[in-house]
Amino acid sequence: MDESITPAPRGHAADAALEGLFIEILDGQLAPGESLPAERLLAERYGVSRITVRQAVHKLKDVGLVEVRQGGASRVLDPARADARVFELLLRCADRLQSxxxxxxxxxxxxxxxxxxxxxxxxxxxxxxxxxxxxxxxxxxxxxxxxxxxxxxxxxxxxxxxxxxxxxxxxxxxxxxxxxxxxxxxxxxxxxxxxxxxxxxxxxxxxxxxxxxxxxxxxxxxxxxx
Structure with a gap:
């Protein structure tokens, strides 16, 4: 995974975390079945709060890219099984996908x-x-x-x-x-x-x-x- 992600400008923090995680999943840096890094680590990576990270993870859950486990680490799901709501993120992030x-x-x-x-x-x-x-x-x-x-x-x-x-x-x-x-x-x-x-x-x-x-x-x- 890329550890040198530039934090987003203030006001776009939620988008930075959401889109950054989306890109890592779509590009295979976070593989299906793999646990997401701890909220603390993701917050540091994207320069956002842990609450913002949690919101991003739940949005990815809503489109079928992440399984959120109560009391355990969230798990990456197969992008091929995501539903049509992933289109919006795909359009927003298309020029940054590489795999x-x-x-x-x-x-x-x-x-x-x-x-x-x-x-x-x-x-x-x-x-x-x-x-x-x-x-x-x-x-x-x-x-x-x-x-x-x-x-x-x-x-x-x-x-x-x-x-x-x-x-x-x-x-x-x-x-x-x-x-x-x-x-x-x-x-x-x-x-x-x-x-x-x-x-x-x-x-x-x-x-x-x-x-x-x-x-x-x-x-x-x-x-x-x-």
Whole structure:
């Protein structure tokens, strides 16, 4: 385990302990079945109080990464058995994970995001009115032909928010609300912003023409991932 962890700034102590322990578990520095270090040691490592450490451990318990034993040492659980609430921590800590297992998990997360987008497009294809499809196309078409990275990010966010709304699936809408809260505009746009505009313009045109947008979406993301 890394003993040279820099304490977090005041006000972020709870996040430092929670995210630090999460990274150690996901990267295998704390292996499944292993006991967590004593609260005193963890408090020293992260520069926080023992109460803060205890709160972090219980949050990890809630997502299925730690088993808390009354009167005994808490034990690390297999990350593969954690539930979906681990997504938030995964998104927050993605750029600090280094192990092969964590890299595979991040690939799985990227694939899941693509599958989720397919669900959003399918729902929009089923439920959007002609007026909503026209409005979506206008929303993309009025974007400048030349976009910088910030403009491209705004276009992407606005497109998927609109797709989610016109799809009228409450479960997908709830999940989108979670993604927006978790990512907090931290995602970076991959590729050429101009190509991104063309990509969303094509999807909007297919929806307006009542063509299935999923084959085009899949072909595009598979090309990008190749």
């Amino acid at each position: 092969d297992a964590a890299t595979r998990l991040l690939r799985d997360l990227a694939e899941y995001q693509q599958l989720y987008a397919i669900g959003l497009l399918e729902a929009a294809s089923r439920h959007a009115t002609d007026a909503e499809r026209e409005h979506l196309l206008q929303q993309v078409d009025t974007c400048p032909a030349t976009l910088d990275a910030a403009d491209a990010q705004r276009l992407e966010d606005a497109f998927w928010r609109r797709i989610t709304a016109i799809g009228r699936n409450r479960i997908l809408q709830m999940e989108m609300a979670l993604w927006q809260r978790w990512t907090d505009d931290q995602d970076a746009i991959d590729g050429d912003p101009a190509e991104l505009r063309w990509f969303y313009l094509t999807l909007a045109r297919q929806l307006l023409a009542r063509q299935d947008p999923v084959p085009f979406y899949l072909a595009s993301v598979r090309t990008t991932s190749a």
